[in-house]
Amino acid sequence: MCSTQAGTSASLEAELAHVQAELAQLRLAAASSATAAAAAADAAPAACEPAGAAGRQLLQQVVREEVSEALELFAADRTGLPDYALAAGGAEVVAHSPAHLPSSASLLATLPRLHSGVVHPQASKLLLAPISQPGLCLPLVGAAGWVDVRLTRRIHPTAFTYEHIPAAIAFDIRSAPRNLVLTGFLGPPPPHPGPAANSSAEGAEALGVPLGSFSYDAHSRHPVQTFQLGPEWRQVEVDHVRLAFAANNGHPGYTCLYRFRMHGTPA
Amino acid sequence: MCSTQAGTSASLEAELAHVQAELAQLRLAAASSATAAAAAADAAPAACEPAGAAGRQLLQQVVREEVSEALELFAADRTGLPDYALAAGGAEVVAHSPAHLPSSASLLATLPRLHSGVVHPQASKLLLAPISQPGLCLPLVGAAGWVDVRLTRRIHPTAFTYEHIPAAIAFDIRSAPRNLVLTGFLGPPPPHPGPAANSSAEGAEALGVPLGSFSYDAHSRHPVQTFQLGPEWRQVEVDHVRLAFAANNGHPGYTCLYRFRMHGTPA
């Protein structure tokens, strides 16, 4: 018995040693667990516990900073960029494809002889100023057209922005342009060649600098869309641009342009 | 002794077995605890640990999306709904109760003969366009009055919005309307019957469609208040509405209306 007991005792000792080793491990694990849990518990209420005043405060601080930054950008013409096509800064619509005018006046406007000569009296105020309301846009006949703008000064072009009224509040979003082609000029652009002109016969200068072709998504939730120009144009100098569009969103009669902004660096 | 020892040894073994069982439980609990703590610790820094760059980034992303969405709605006339009472879209104030005009002119305006004939020359610009500044509102004599609006087109009415200048910046919030009654018409509304008219003598058509009565809370922190019309009116067609109010917020002399928007679906 005693030997058995001794054997038992030895095995008990061994098992106890094993238990003690496990206990030591558990102590470490528990300590680590407790630390982690405490840290997590600390972090959670500090930053985000639903009812935690401190967490809510921190969250509010982060949110307020973001909101404040977003509102300052919103108040900075939404782009945070100078607009060298701003009418109030001296820019002007100097020519455009025939305007779409209501009723009998529209017939006159589409007469060929008015093609390159008549500028809509409100053109600069409509296209080169902050959007005021739905309906106040520059209406041009058809699904394709163009506008020539004299900028406020000579610049190296970097980007431009087109903004349509948000689709959600538009009376008819079909009159929004669907693509945009920008050409830069130093000096007034030549008369628009029209669809039938033989452009290869003209000089490179008269053709202007092809700054780029872009798609405008009138149904986007972000109607203020800024298009970056290729870096190769950052050395070019322009003081006029022609904004053209070849398609709209399906309106058969006219396309209405809301706001054009031109960005760059002073030349 | 040995038997005692054996007994002791047996009880030791039993206790050891018990300890081992408890250890097993603790191991499980500790493992589970550690997993939970690790998960919480993982989650916390990822999403919200104060000094955690990753958490701050994620938070900023969520905030930016919310802010961006809110700003686009803000830019979409704040309602995200087309406004069929917009002057720039062709809507017009066609009649209203006598205007409150400053000084001697106001006496003229309140003469009975002007009651239904004279429209304030700025009425549409003041009431049917975005609010520009405190003070630029349509002032009507007294605490009760009405305005008739020709909409931009025929619609099925679903809701309307009234917006007063925020109470915080108003010079005198007492001139805000306190309740609003909207009536729809197909064709121009009949002359307003006035308080003494016997409305039961008129036909149902002349009475128009009673689109609803609502309370406007000028002291709310949300001055842009949209009122949903009953679903029973979604089949009705209207192209004119009469906005009436029977009480203001306490100004004895006049009530000043800032902005009215009409919502619906094209009929």
Added chain:
Amino acid sequence: MCSTQAGTSASLEAELAHVQAELAQLRLAAASSATAAAAAADAAPAACEPAGAAGRQLLQQVVREEVSEALELFAADRTGLPDYALAAGGAEVVAHSPAHLPSSASLLATLPRLHSGVVHPQASKLLLAPISQPGLCLPLVGAAGWVDVRLTRRIHPTAFTYEHIPAAIAFDIRSAPRNLVLTGFLGPPPPHPGPAANSSAEGAEALGVPLGSFSYDAHSRHPVQTFQLGPEWRQVEVDHVRLAFAANNGHPGYTCLYRFRMHGTPA
């Protein structure tokens, strides 16, 4: 052996008791750990787990409240304070230092005889109304100048706000004022003494109430800057103020003022 065993057994018992005590501690610690971990795990997904729908929802709610509040303040003239210098409320620019006018007209404007007599025809519309666009500001000759404003009513002055176009979109931020000095008057301010006048010869009334001198930071990300006046002026009554500046941000030719707001309580 048995005695040894007994000794062994006794030590085993002691060790077992020790193990059991440790186990009891561990049980408590583990329970506490588990509770903390569970709480943290609960809190974390609820408030901020990246992919947690509930956490995202709660976060969105907090953000929406903050954004909504910020937008209502933005819509409340950005300050949430009545502006007693608002042109639409009846305030008016009654005098100012010589205006900087373009081309030949500017020469006339700087003639001494025009010094105190001519008011820019758009002065009130430019300075005492919400900023519409870059470039639409009141341009005054030189780096120092002043403007006299008749307020909408008699007030106890508490603060004023100056707002320049954001530096990010300004064509030339050098024309922003760099410091602002506000003086209050009851009744029209006396003619500006000019730099050479002996101010000590004038009476206290003519000098007005020195409401304070402040720095305007045109390069701040928050261009709408409200300056609190000393509490000692809250008993004073004024109905005119003179806003003066002694330096701009470096433009040699002119300083352009965008928007001035006057705050206080009705007297």
